[in-house]
Amino acid sequence: xxxxxxxxxxxxxxxxxxxxxxxxxxxxxxxxxxxxxxxxxxxxxxxxxxxxxxxxxxxxxxxxxxxxxxxxxxxxxxxxxxxxxxxxxxxxxxxxxxxxxxxxxxxxxxxxxxxxxxxxxxxxxxxxxxxxxxxxxxxxxxxxxxxxxxxxxxxxxxxxxxxxxxxxxxxxxxxxxxxxxxxxxxxxxxxxxxxxxxxxxxxxx
Ligand SMILES: *Cc1c(COP(=O)(O)O)cnc(C)c1O
Numbered sequence: 001x002x003x004x005x006x007x008x009x010x011x012x013x014x015x016x017x018x019x020x021x022x023x024x025x026x027x028x029x030x031x032x033x034x035x036x037x038x039x040x041x042x043x044x045x046x047x048x049x050x051x052x053x054x055x056x057x058x059x060x061x062x063x064x065x066x067x068x069x070x071x072x073x074x075x076x077x078x079x080x081x082x083x084x085x086x087x088x089x090x091x092x093x094x095x096x097x098x099x100x101x102x103x104x105x106x107x108x109x110x111x112x113x114x115x116x117x118x119x120x121x122x123x124x125x126x127x128x129x130x131x132x133x134x135x136x137x138x139x140x141x142x143x144x145x146x147x148x149x150x151x152x153x154x155x156x157x158x159x160x161x162x163x164x165x166x167x168x169x170x171x172x173x174x175x176x177x178x179x180x181x182x183x184x185x186x187x188x189x190x191x192x193x194x195x196x197x198x199x200x201x202x203x204x205x
Contacts, residue, residue: 003033003202005071008143008183013189016060016178018199026203031057039082039197043069047076062143065089066118070096070177080177082106082143082197087129094134104178105130107165109158111149117144118177121164123165133170139165141176141195142166148186155184161190166192 018039019027040046041063058079082103084090105127109118118126131139147158159179166177180188182201
């Protein structure tokens with residue numbers, strides 16, 4: 001099975017199983033193989049799965065967060081919010097939190113309009129501003145989605161940019177560089193990723 005192969009090949013890389021397109025049965029099957037961390041990109045889905053599936057699963061929120069869903073997300077107590085895109089959103093969530101939420105700043109490394117995230121130029125300033133002003137937002141690193149391209153060089157470039165920003169933030173306690181999905185996780189790991197988010201490669205077989 002692909003999951004076990006990847007785990008064995010990359011023992012130092014944290015795997016987040018992205019379950020947005022799969023069935024509850026498949027989530028439980030993977031959980032029974034030892035996978036504890038799962039990711040969802042819709043607040044309602046995360047909330048339902050948190051309630052209905054094993055309470056030993058730790059949930060990551062990885063999607064676009066709308067302000068009107070923030071209270072619902074907090075009630076579901078995800079262990080990580082990977083997709084914080086700005087100080088503004090961080091502040092909005094911070095004032096509603098009653099626990100410290102591990103959070104990653106999402107960086108739009110490919111500068112693609114279709115993608116969310118902060119621009120690379122503003123990432124470090126914004127990171128420090130969140131860290132200083134949001135007491136319940138526990139910033140622990142960065143996240144990105146690699147460039148959507150057939151050009152390998154461009155994909156590598158986008159990961160390397162994210163990794164460089166991460167390295168600059170290590171002195172401010174950044175520990176997680178979340179990059180790499182089913183199609184590009186090996187490239188991401190070579191570029192410095194220590195957390196990969198895998199969906200289709202784990203569930204579509
Ligand atoms: C869907 C999704 C993934 C997983 O994508 P796959 O290509 O199925 O591995 C990873 N990260 C984010 C932010 C996603 O939305």
